[in-house]
Amino acid sequence: MNKPQPHQLITLAFFLSFSLTNFVVSARFFPNVSSWLPDHAPLGGAWDAFRNLTGCHRGDNYDGLANLKSYFERFGYIPHAPPSNFSDEFDDALESAIKTYQKNFNLNVTGVLDDSTLRQIVLPRCGVADIINGTTTMNAGKQNETASSSKLRFHTVAHYTLFPGMPRWPEGTEELTYAFNPGNGLTDTVKGVFAVAFARWSEVTSLTFRETESYFSADIRIGFFSGDHGDGEPFDGSLGTLAHAFSPTNGRFHLDADEDWVVSGDVTQSALSTAVDLESVAVHEIGHLLGLGHSSEEEAVMFPTISSRRKKVVLAQDDIKGIQFLYGTNPNYNGSSATSAPERDSSDGSNSSSSSCSWRLPFPCSHDMVNSVYTFIHYRIPRVYDIIIFII
Numbered sequence: 001m002n003k004p005q006p007h008q009l010i011t012l013a014f015f016l017s018f019s020l021t022n023f024v025v026s027a028r029f030f031p032n033v034s035s036w037l038p039d040h041a042p043l044g045g046a047w048d049a050f051r052n053l054t055g056c057h058r059g060d061n062y063d064g065l066a067n068l069k070s071y072f073e074r075f076g077y078i079p080h081a082p083p084s085n086f087s088d089e090f091d092d093a094l095e096s097a098i099k100t101y102q103k104n105f106n107l108n109v110t111g112v113l114d115d116s117t118l119r120q121i122v123l124p125r126c127g128v129a130d131i132i133n134g135t136t137t138m139n140a141g142k143q144n145e146t147a148s149s150s151k152l153r154f155h156t157v158a159h160y161t162l163f164p165g166m167p168r169w170p171e172g173t174e175e176l177t178y179a180f181n182p183g184n185g186l187t188d189t190v191k192g193v194f195a196v197a198f199a200r201w202s203e204v205t206s207l208t209f210r211e212t213e214s215y216f217s218a219d220i221r222i223g224f225f226s227g228d229h230g231d232g233e234p235f236d237g238s239l240g241t242l243a244h245a246f247s248p249t250n251g252r253f254h255l256d257a258d259e260d261w262v263v264s265g266d267v268t269q270s271a272l273s274t275a276v277d278l279e280s281v282a283v284h285e286i287g288h289l290l291g292l293g294h295s296s297e298e299e300a301v302m303f304p305t306i307s308s309r310r311k312k313v314v315l316a317q318d319d320i321k322g323i324q325f326l327y328g329t330n331p332n333y334n335g336s337s338a339t340s341a342p343e344r345d346s347s348d349g350s351n352s353s354s355s356s357c358s359w360r361l362p363f364p365c366s367h368d369m370v371n372s373v374y375t376f377i378h379y380r381i382p383r384v385y386d387i388i389i390f391i392i
């Protein structure tokens with residue numbers, strides 16, 4: 001049989017994608033993806049235009065700076081204001097925001113939009129703000145803050161942070177239930193990714209997690225949504241913000257339905273520049289659901305950004321300290337994660353796919369499968385349906 005031509009495969013992929021526009025949801029499979037999908041250099045993210053601002057500094061007036069101010073406002077670096085209030089002038093407020101951002105992300109604090117700062121800004125990230133109510137940072141600077149500091153809206157110890165008021169699930173909570181938005185029609189494979197992500201947190205604390213079918217009574221409610229979905233935190237299509245979750249005891253966990261989510265296989269070997277590792281994002285957002293804010297520790301899963309095609313799922317010591325501060329230690333936890341290592345942070349191009357995935361995925365999976373097959377899900381859910389679900 002003749003090998004399919006690239007244009008034939010692209011046509012087929014387009015047809016399959018289009019066929020998924022009604023409600024939800026099945027997986028898109030891309031066997032041997034690297035053999036025919038082009039590796040686009042640009043990330044195609046929502047914030048790519050910011051790259052044009054390289055070199056801007058105080059006093060400049062440059063088209064696009066107003067949008068950058070909106071970005072900083074969204075993540076807590078500039079006080080809330082109507083979008084129309086933002087001009088394209090590089091003013092003192094913007095310089096201050098850039099300096100705080102640079103400190104949080106361990107960059108040189110220059111107040112200038114240098115290349116390294118902009119490269120960080122355009123990375124895909126969590127939609128939860130780094131600074132809440134404008135009064136603290138992500139505990140950057142490698143200095144411990146005291147728990148009693150009344151000026152801090154985040155309580156901070158080490159580098160992890162907690163939400164203002166230190167919300168947590170009630171004392172004595174042993175088990176939290178979680179459920180999936182029934183409108184998403186998720187497969188067991190996708191649900192299994194979340195189960196593994198929850199297990200990473202229960203390994204180090206006494207909390208356990210149990211899936212339930214009862215979406216509206218579950219403690220944690222997980223759903224994929226597209227664009228504006230009614231909570232004032234609209235998603236933005238491919239890359240940009242990937243997901244967000246609310247602090248305890250709200251329980252809402254939303255993921256951007258328009259990402260190219262990878263649910264199995266080695267995301268670091270994907271040829272698709274927009275591939276996002278579902279488990280990595282899930283582990284991070286569960287941290288928020290349990291009460292953790294963002295950390296300036298780059299190795300922590302609670303660091304706000306994650307590149308596409310990157311996997312970061314193993315809790316760092318900073319994450320573990322944070323969650324154990326809130327919920328105590330799992331008596332069976334021996335101080336080192338049994339689920340650590342081989343796949344962690346393997347975005348350096350090294351081939352880490354020799355690691356078995358059978359222990360962490362809810363279905364049998366051979367090494368060959370890891371090497372050759374990437375499983376993507378790409379949710380396309382009508383916005384009207386999103387709204388109905390939200391109202392319900």
Ligand SMILES: [Zn+2]
Nearest residue numbers: 126127128304
């Ligand atoms: Zn986050």
Ligand SMILES: [Zn+2]
Nearest residue numbers: 229231233254
């Ligand atoms: Zn949301």
